[in-house]
Amino acid sequence: MPINMRYTVKQKITAVTLLGLIVLAAGGMTSYRTVVSLLAAAELREPVYKTLAVLKDMRSQLMDIDTTERGFAVTGKAAHIEQYAGASEMIRRDMDAIRALTAKNQLHQLRLDLLRPLIHQRLDFTETVIDLRRGKGRKVAEQQILKGEGILLRDKVRSILSDMEREEKLKLAQWERTMRIAGYNVWYALAAFAIGTLAIVIIALIIILREFVRFRRTEHMLQRLSFSLDNVKDLVAIITPKGKIEYINSAVENTTGYTRQELMGKGREVWGSGQYGRRFFKQVWENVRQGQLFQGEIEGEKKSGELFHLNEVAAPLKDRKGNVKRIICVAQDISHQKNIESRLDYLAAYDPLTDIPNRSLFIEKLQSEIAKAKQGNGTLGVFITDLDRFKFINDIYGFEVGDIVLKRTAEKLSASLPKGYVAARLGSDEFGFITTFQQQADLVPLVQRIMDILTETVNANGEEVVPTVSMGIALYPQDGEDAHALIKNADIALSRAKAQGRNTHQFYAEDMNANISKLVIMEKHLFSALKNQEYTVNYQPYCDLSTKKVVGSEALIRWKNDKLGLISPSMFIPILEDTNKIIEVGEWTLKTVCRQLKEWGRSYAPVPIAVNLSMIQFRHAHLVDMVESVIKEFDLNPKHLILEITESIFTQDISFATSILKKLKGIGVSLSVDDFGTGYSSLSYLKRLPVDNVKIDISFIREVTVDPDVTSLVTAIISMAHSLRLRAIAEGVETEEQWKVLRLLKCDIAQGYYFSPALSAQEFEKHLR
Numbered sequence: 001m002p003i004n005m006r007y008t009v010k011q012k013i014t015a016v017t018l019l020g021l022i023v024l025a026a027g028g029m030t031s032y033r034t035v036v037s038l039l040a041a042a043e044l045r046e047p048v049y050k051t052l053a054v055l056k057d058m059r060s061q062l063m064d065i066d067t068t069e070r071g072f073a074v075t076g077k078a079a080h081i082e083q084y085a086g087a088s089e090m091i092r093r094d095m096d097a098i099r100a101l102t103a104k105n106q107l108h109q110l111r112l113d114l115l116r117p118l119i120h121q122r123l124d125f126t127e128t129v130i131d132l133r134r135g136k137g138r139k140v141a142e143q144q145i146l147k148g149e150g151i152l153l154r155d156k157v158r159s160i161l162s163d164m165e166r167e168e169k170l171k172l173a174q175w176e177r178t179m180r181i182a183g184y185n186v187w188y189a190l191a192a193f194a195i196g197t198l199a200i201v202i203i204a205l206i207i208i209l210r211e212f213v214r215f216r217r218t219e220h221m222l223q224r225l226s227f228s229l230d231n232v233k234d235l236v237a238i239i240t241p242k243g244k245i246e247y248i249n250s251a252v253e254n255t256t257g258y259t260r261q262e263l264m265g266k267g268r269e270v271w272g273s274g275q276y277g278r279r280f281f282k283q284v285w286e287n288v289r290q291g292q293l294f295q296g297e298i299e300g301e302k303k304s305g306e307l308f309h310l311n312e313v314a315a316p317l318k319d320r321k322g323n324v325k326r327i328i329c330v331a332q333d334i335s336h337q338k339n340i341e342s343r344l345d346y347l348a349a350y351d352p353l354t355d356i357p358n359r360s361l362f363i364e365k366l367q368s369e370i371a372k373a374k375q376g377n378g379t380l381g382v383f384i385t386d387l388d389r390f391k392f393i394n395d396i397y398g399f400e401v402g403d404i405v406l407k408r409t410a411e412k413l414s415a416s417l418p419k420g421y422v423a424a425r426l427g428s429d430e431f432g433f434i435t436t437f438q439q440q441a442d443l444v445p446l447v448q449r450i451m452d453i454l455t456e457t458v459n460a461n462g463e464e465v466v467p468t469v470s471m472g473i474a475l476y477p478q479d480g481e482d483a484h485a486l487i488k489n490a491d492i493a494l495s496r497a498k499a500q501g502r503n504t505h506q507f508y509a510e511d512m513n514a515n516i517s518k519l520v521i522m523e524k525h526l527f528s529a530l531k532n533q534e535y536t537v538n539y540q541p542y543c544d545l546s547t548k549k550v551v552g553s554e555a556l557i558r559w560k561n562d563k564l565g566l567i568s569p570s571m572f573i574p575i576l577e578d579t580n581k582i583i584e585v586g587e588w589t590l591k592t593v594c595r596q597l598k599e600w601g602r603s604y605a606p607v608p609i610a611v612n613l614s615m616i617q618f619r620h621a622h623l624v625d626m627v628e629s630v631i632k633e634f635d636l637n638p639k640h641l642i643l644e645i646t647e648s649i650f651t652q653d654i655s656f657a658t659s660i661l662k663k664l665k666g667i668g669v670s671l672s673v674d675d676f677g678t679g680y681s682s683l684s685y686l687k688r689l690p691v692d693n694v695k696i697d698i699s700f701i702r703e704v705t706v707d708p709d710v711t712s713l714v715t716a717i718i719s720m721a722h723s724l725r726l727r728a729i730a731e732g733v734e735t736e737e738q739w740k741v742l743r744l745l746k747c748d749i750a751q752g753y754y755f756s757p758a759l760s761a762q763e764f765e766k767h768l769r
Contacts, residue, residue: 058095073144232249235248235255238317239268245270289327298331310334357424362426432490455467474507489508499571582616587630638668642669693749
């Protein structure tokens with residue numbers, strides 16, 4: 001129900017009087033405020049004009065600096081330097097003047113704090129141009145200017161000056177507006193107090209509008225500041241004194257994976273990790289609130305759970321009274337640097353291919369084990385093993401397969417060691433490990449077990465590789481009392497194992513040093529043996545088993561040195577292979593044999609001569625061309641030349657071996673498979689190979705008369721050869737009993753001391769007459 005309010009005349013008069021008094025009071029107050037405003041505005045007017053004048057002068061001096069900078073870069077005249085000096089001095093004075101004029105304007109003071117370093121950078125840039133012009137000439141100075149750094153600095157300075165001029169001009173506008181409003185207010189107050197209320201309302205609206213404009217201006221400035229910080233790579237966060245996030249830039253979002261909305265009002269520990277949680281940051285904020293600066297490396301955790309590292313600085317933001325109002329945190333993401341450091345630490349101790357310790361860590365662990373053994377009077381075994389002829393694996397199958405073989409070897413070696421022992425990769429294909437033991441005999445089963453595991457077939461990219469390994473062992477304390485001596489002696493033992501045919505192991509013995517010295521001396525003389533004509537070729541006859549008639553021979557190289565005497569082929573041929581000299585010596589041997597065949601062919605009925613090819617020769621890219629070239633050089637009938645390859649050559653890569661043998665067969669030479677029965681060959685292999693002869697390995701011939709199983713095996717080999725229309729050749733026949741058994745088994749040809757040792761060319765010639 002509406003309320004019906006009625007006023008009496010007295011009430012109305014009282015109301016009008018009160019209203020009049022209010023209006024009068026308002027007019028009086030308005031007049032008073034107007035006068036006060038006029039006086040205050042008059043006082044503010046002069047500093048504003050002075051400030052604008054100084055800002056204008058600074059603009060002018062900056063233009064002078066630009067002019068003198070370009071002028072001096074082009075002409076190099078000293079006048080420009082003087083003009084620059086004057087302008088720079090004036091700018092410094094103007095900076096001091098404007099700071100004094102705007103001492104009460106906090107915003108201007110902040111701008112001046114930003115302006116001073118920019119001006120110093122601009123002046124430094126000009127001085128850099130001057131130095132470049134003086135030291136390196138006009139072109140370099142102009143190039144420095146063209147980079148745009150000076151223009152960028154100039155534009156930043158002008159931007160700040162523009163902001164200050166804008167604010168000062170706004171003050172003048174406000175002063176003029178105040179003067180105008182004040183005049184109107186006085187006029188209205190004197191002319192008619194009836195519109196006083198309206199004037200009050202208008203003034204109130206003006207005040208509200210002015211506050212709104214100021215708010216919008218501040219908001220715009222904060223937006224510009226936020227935009228600038230969003231383009232900074234460093235992480236920036238503003239924290240309240242209570243530790244709550246008030247602002248973050250885009251770098252924080254990008255690094256942590258959190259959005260602004262997720263982080264606002266939360267604690268800084270949101271993206272902390274581990275020990276860097278709430279308790280840690282609570283202590284940090286407490287220290288910062290007391291005025292201390294925090295700086296340190298902090299581990300963080302992204303929203304996804306991924307860890308990262310920051311180099312962070314937290315500093316207090318204080319008001320004029322020294323009270324901490326905010327805490328600003330600035331951090332650099334150093335995760336990449338930390339990852340690099342971690343990777344370098346890893347590579348310093350571990351092999352990147354196999355992920356097992358490297359030589360450096362192996363030596364460190366060995367030194368540690370030696371120290372333990374000394375304290376407890378213990379014993380150690382140091383084992384060094386490597387893959388036999390690993391270079392051939394790389395050459396045959398490629399480095400990718402070679403790397404897989406190395407990885408599998410490291411895995412198998414690590415898995416085969418007793419718990420607590422670690423394998424290490426010491427070099428290209430060399431591995432090492434350490435064990436404790438009670439008696440030396442206890443190590444033999446371990447060595448054999450490990451060698452059996454390491455020689456298992458490796459499947460790599462569709463290829464089946466059957467590696468063999470050699471191993472050298474040195475024992476502490478008898479073979480050495482420090483890491484260096486033990487590793488050296490284990491290496492010497494490894495060399496002995498290789499010299500004995502590989503795929504075996506050797507314990508270190510003192511006489512090995514002397515043998516190694518002999519090998520070094522031998523290798524030294526080998527390099528000049530061919531040049532000094534120290535090689536000769538002997539010929540061991542092939543004889544028909546039925547008639548004992550000479551039907552061919554095998555060429556065998558011999559080396560006799562003036563100082564070393566006659567050296568066994570088993571000693572120097574492995575060195576020739578390891579040093580790759582076998583290519584050169586092998587070609588010499590082939591030429592010597594072909595020359596001899598040509599010479600014998602002039603006087604006697606020719607018989608074929610067999611020449612051995614090593615694995616390295618067979619894998620050589622120019623083997624076929626070399627053989628064909630030598631045959632043509634001596635105009636030789638190629639059917640009188642037999643090339644022998646070992647069974648292991650074609651079992652490594654049957655496809656490659658078949659292609660090379662077909663090319664050799666195309667030249668017209670005969671082909672033999674040497675040492676047959678010792679490898680992994682089969683009937684299917686032989687059927688694919690274009691060979692003419694199968695040579696039964698000497699190890700079977702020695703046992704053929706005493707071991708029924710060997711006799712059965714030899715019988716099978718001969719039958720298989722005949723079924724493939726190949727001739728069976730027995731090597732190493734030394735007794736009449738062996739000859740009779742082989743003749744009974746229908747072997748075709750034989751060679752050995754029973755028939756004849758290897759002969760010189762002159763002695764062999766007697767068998768041709």
